[in-house]
Amino acid sequence: xxxxxxxxxxxxxxxxxxxxxxxxxxxxxxxxxxxxxxxxxxxxxxxxxxxxxxxxxxxxxxxxxxxxxxxxxxxxxxxxxxxxxxxxxxxxxxxxxxxxxxxxxxxxxxxxxxxxxxxxxxxxxxxxxxxxxxxxxxxxxxxxxxxxxxxxxxxxxxxxxxxxxxxxxxxxxxxxxxxxxxxxxxxxxxxxxxxxxxxxxxxxxxxxxxxxxxxxxxxxxxxxxxxxxxxxxxxxxxxxxxxxxxxxxxxxxxxxxxxxxxxxxxxxxxxxxxxxx
Amino acid sequence: xxxxxxxxxxxxxxxxxxxxxxxxxxxxxxxxxxxxxxxxxxxxxxxxxxxxxxxxxxxxxxxxxxxxxxxxxxxxxxxxxxxxxxxxxxxxxxxxxxxxxxxxxxxxxxxxxxxxxxxxxxxxxxxxxxxxxxxxxxxxxxxxxxxxxxxxxxxxxxxxxxxxxxxxxxxxxxxxxxxxxxxxxxxxxxxxxxxxxxxxxxxxxxxxxxxxxxxxxxxxxxxxxxxxxxxxxxxxxxxxxxxxxxxxxxxxxxxxxxxxxxxxxxxxxxxxxxxxxxxxxxxx
Numbered sequence: 001x002x003x004x005x006x007x008x009x010x011x012x013x014x015x016x017x018x019x020x021x022x023x024x025x026x027x028x029x030x031x032x033x034x035x036x037x038x039x040x041x042x043x044x045x046x047x048x049x050x051x052x053x054x055x056x057x058x059x060x061x062x063x064x065x066x067x068x069x070x071x072x073x074x075x076x077x078x079x080x081x082x083x084x085x086x087x088x089x090x091x092x093x094x095x096x097x098x099x100x101x102x103x104x105x106x107x108x109x110x111x112x113x114x115x116x117x118x119x120x121x122x123x124x125x126x127x128x129x130x131x132x133x134x135x136x137x138x139x140x141x142x143x144x145x146x147x148x149x150x151x152x153x154x155x156x157x158x159x160x161x162x163x164x165x166x167x168x169x170x171x172x173x174x175x176x177x178x179x180x181x182x183x184x185x186x187x188x189x190x191x192x193x194x195x196x197x198x199x200x201x202x203x204x205x206x207x208x209x210x211x212x213x214x215x216x217x218x219x220x221x222x223x224x225x226x227x228x229x230x231x232x233x234x235x236x237x238x239x240x241x242x243x244x245x246x247x248x249x250x251x252x253x254x255x256x257x258x259x260x261x262x263x264x265x266x267x268x269x270x271x272x273x274x275x276x277x
Numbered sequence: 278x279x280x281x282x283x284x285x286x287x288x289x290x291x292x293x294x295x296x297x298x299x300x301x302x303x304x305x306x307x308x309x310x311x312x313x314x315x316x317x318x319x320x321x322x323x324x325x326x327x328x329x330x331x332x333x334x335x336x337x338x339x340x341x342x343x344x345x346x347x348x349x350x351x352x353x354x355x356x357x358x359x360x361x362x363x364x365x366x367x368x369x370x371x372x373x374x375x376x377x378x379x380x381x382x383x384x385x386x387x388x389x390x391x392x393x394x395x396x397x398x399x400x401x402x403x404x405x406x407x408x409x410x411x412x413x414x415x416x417x418x419x420x421x422x423x424x425x426x427x428x429x430x431x432x433x434x435x436x437x438x439x440x441x442x443x444x445x446x447x448x449x450x451x452x453x454x455x456x457x458x459x460x461x462x463x464x465x466x467x468x469x470x471x472x473x474x475x476x477x478x479x480x481x482x483x484x485x486x487x488x489x490x491x492x493x494x495x496x497x498x499x500x501x502x503x504x505x506x507x508x509x510x511x512x513x514x515x516x517x518x519x520x521x522x523x524x525x526x527x528x529x530x531x532x533x534x535x536x537x538x539x540x541x542x543x544x545x546x547x548x549x550x551x552x553x554x555x556x557x558x559x560x561x
């Protein structure tokens with residue numbers, strides 16, 4: 001029902017938006033293939049394509065990448081342990097203060113990450129002053145901050161799935177003789193699993209990409225990958241950093257494909273990690 | 278039955294409340310102590326940091342620049358995000374899912390990597406500068422680092438993926454049958470946009486626009502890297518005050534001003550949603 005003029009305008013407009021959206025990532029991957037001699041020369045399109053910079057990635061970047069993966073994975077796991085019972089309890093019980101309680105669980109999304117960063121840093125200083133325990137620059141300290149920013153994503157998607165839950169499934173399970181725990185493990189959890197996977201993916205990715213929270217909780221020799229990149233960029237950088245960035249872009253793509261295989265893209269979009277914000 | 282589910286809620290609620298209240302309380306309290314520099318603070322509660330913020334032209338200018346670049350970035354993001362959302366929502370083939378997948382992947386990649394790409398694209402011998410120089414539109418290479426335009430582009434990259442997903446969920450609530458009905462009654466396509474699509478999406482645009490504006494206000498990474506120390510926004514100022522000047526109380530007061538502005542915008546958009554919903558303008 002659309003006219004040709006309209007189709008052409010939409011096509012050009014859309015094309016422009018997509019180029020704007022995707023070009024930085026394409027350019028990073030392209031420029032990482034730079035084959036010239038000078039390390040300072042970052043060029044797109046690359047001169048003589050080669051993979052030489054991929055073998056020159058310094059070990060600090062791999063260590064940072066490993067730390068980021070570890071923190072993101074563990075933070076997502078802990079966030080799931082908080083978000084699953086919270087969502088079940090919230091959707092299934094009836095009381096008046098629901099809105100207030102939901103706001104508390106969603107609060108970390110409303111607070112700008114930089115504010116949370118400085119808040120956690122000052123909290124850690126206070127804990128240090130009172131107990132002598134320094135959390136800033138340690139794995140538990142980093143994890144706590146990341147659990148804080150990751151939980152709302154899982155909470156949001158699981159609540160969305162639970163609101164569409166068909167209660168007759170549980171009634172059928174009870175009437176067939178399954179107890180509470182058996183029903184929870186065999187019926188309820190498997191049904192909300194797509195929500196857990198897609199929320200978990202968003203939570204993992206948000207934690208994995210975070211700068212503003214992590215930048216306050218790092219220490220020399222204890223830096224997450226995005227923060228390592230951030231500092232590299234404030235100084236001079238060479239194409240090896242583009243090589244490791246390209247590996248991360250491919251990793252993000254791979255994560256999406258895995259989730260597509262497990263729960264399907266539709267579920268991922270419908271359960272609305274986007275709308276969790 | 279009900280009590281059992283309520284019991285599930287209590288432990289995670291206590292943990293989250295402790296994290297939220299604990300962290301926020303400490304820094305808000307710190308913002309009311311006088312800053313003595315080098316991480317030391319006074320012991321008496323005072324409003325001195327806030328008085329300084331609202332009387333010093335440097336802080337007020339930073340506040341104004343933050344609002345300005347965020348507003349421009351939010352509007353441009355909506356402008357670029359809408360066609361993708363509309364086309365994908367109306368597409369019937371499986372291609373739509375692939376197009377959305379592209380958006381989702383772009384939201385996963387850390388903004389630092391995207392800023393890398395932007396810097397290469399806009400560098401002195403990058404694609405944009407070469408083209409503009411060859412066309413004779415500019416006389417010498419133009420750099421986006423340290424300019425407000427650069428910060429706006431960075432903020433747009435930070436929010437555009439999210440805005441497409443958001444606008445997509447708005448457009449899906451407008452059934453295509455409404456468009457057909459208008460056309461059967463003789464409306465041209467332009468008129469369908471004017472009288473059907475835009476009015477029905479408008480509430481979503483307003484609320485979505487406010488959310489994107491909020492994200493921009495709080496955006497640190499892209500603003501810090503593309504501002505290059507010359508264009509400061511509130512989040513960048515918070516980080517610099519902590520890391521370079523080691524003034525925790527001043528930083529806390531700036532952060533609190535930022536937090537309150539963001540919460541006010543949120544409340545405003547919440548009220549907007551309620552109003553629009555009661556006027557039956559929003560389906561979802």
